[in-house]
Amino acid sequence: MSGSGTGGDSPLRRALAGLVRAAEPPAGAVVQFVERVGAVDAWAAVRDRSAPAAVRAATRARLADLDPSALDARADADLDTGAAVGARIVGAGDAEWPTAAFVAFPLAAARGVSGAAAPVGLWLRGLPLTGVPDRAVTMVGSRACTGYGRRVAGEISAAVAAAGAVVVSGAAFGVDTAAHQAALLGGGRTVAVLACGIDRAYPAANARLLEEIAAAGTVVSEYPPGGVPARHRFLVRNRLIAALAAGTVVVEAGRRSGTLSTAAAAGQLGRLVMAVPGPVTSALSVGCHLLLADRFAQLVTDGAGVLTAIGIAAADPVPPIGVGRDPRHPTDGLDPEVARVHEALPARRSVPAADLVVESALPGATVVAALAVLELAGLAERDGPLWRRADRHAR
Incomplete structure (x- = not known):
């Protein structure tokens, strides 16, 4: 399948967008049909209600009473919505399609694994x-x-x-x-x-x-x-x-x-x-x-x-981060790097971990591990994706 085209003027992109909307995953019958005839021809058959019975059954609920031109317009609208958030749609045969990863699906299906079907297409950002x-x-x-x-x-x-x-x-x-x-x-x-x-x-x-x-x-x-x-x-x-x-x-x-x-x-x-x-x-x-x-x-x-x-050589390990606190003085026994992250936490507001990397001048992995130590010690709390100081006796 060619990877050319990125918008509503591309028959391939329109076909992929239309098929993704028409079939709820996993849609093995649709995937197999696309593999046989290609996405463009498969979409034409789906929108014209001339696809094989198994494909019609998988797409019937999403087609409703829409005529082919309305279905194309809906696919184009999806392409516009995707483009507005910086997303693109890809399918089997595209350079970006993770073929090596998805080879496992037909092999699993051949062993009788239920629902082992690759996606019809993927939206990527x-x-x-x-x-x-x-x-x-x-x-x-x-x-x-x-x-x-x-x-x-x-x-x-x-x-x-x-x-x-x-x-x-x-x-x-x-x-x-x-x-x-x-x-x-x-x-x-x-x-x-x-x-x-x-x-x-x-x-x-x-x-x-x-x-x-x-x-x-x-x-x-x-x-x-x-x-x-x-x-x-x-x-x-x-x-x-x-x-x-x-x-x-x-x-x-x-x-x-x-x-x-x-x-x-x-x-x-x-x-x-x-x-x-x-x-x-x-x-x-x-x-x-x-x-x-x-x-x-x-x-x-x-x-x-x-x-x-999994057969990958490890890089140099992140230095271990320990904690050996005196319960009378919760922050006194902190490992120096953990203490630096604690000091970087604001007293009255929540901040993302990335801000703590800048403030503490420590590697990101070290900051993430230190935050976990501080949370276990009751000295830091999560606020959604943000972090805040939890102790009330900080210097």
Whole structure:
């Protein structure tokens, strides 16, 4: 498939936009039809209601009573909406299409894995999807993660980014946010896969983070512009998060966590699954322990172990950050670098971690890890994507 054309005047881009809106993922019948006849001819057949029965069944609800010209106009409107936020649409055969990552889908489908279908097309903001899956690591975990989970996710992601690899996650709160932030602050690349339209920020509090990812990495969606987030879309989206990396690391997950669906998808796609152990008393580590007990996942505890597991050489490690506090003087026992980050936190307002990098003059990965230490010590608090000082007795 040619990669030429970027707007409503391109039959290929119009076809891809139309097909993405017409079919709810995963749409295996539509993908197979596109593979046989190409996106332009497939779109013509879909809008004219002359496609094979399986394709008509997958697209009927979205076509409603719209005639072909109205369907083309709707596709053009999506292209305009995407362009307004700096997004472009790509499909199989384009130079930006992650062919190596998506080869796993037909192989899994041949083994009888349900829902193992590549996207019909992808909306992208930011850099091309290079380095996936071989030089990429997926980081997933609980939205309501503990300070321990946030610290581990940040430290592993910082190590992955420092090694020149890509950090893939879903831009949710908790582990996802920590992973993206650590990669960005370390000057690395990160990919956020959305369960909504490319023009939406979800969660809304991560709007700034998504802008930062689009500037230094890639934001990805297989849903049309305006698409709303929904539970089933998060579960479907998880197969892409797993496919785009050589291995998936589960940092924290409860017994019934949706994060485990990403681990399952990774296993089904032939990707390495890794899990970080946690306290046996923590409900948020039960899912990780079950993965390890079932030998479904390989145990990892740091970035070097993750990189070794997927065959990437680690860069120089980030210096360890420790805390040995005197409970009578909470800040006195802080490691010097942690203390510098604490001093950089304003007393009466919240700031992004990037501001703390500037104020403390420390590397981004060090700041992210230090914030996790301060949170565990009760000296820093998260305020959405921002941070604030939590103690009331600071100098």
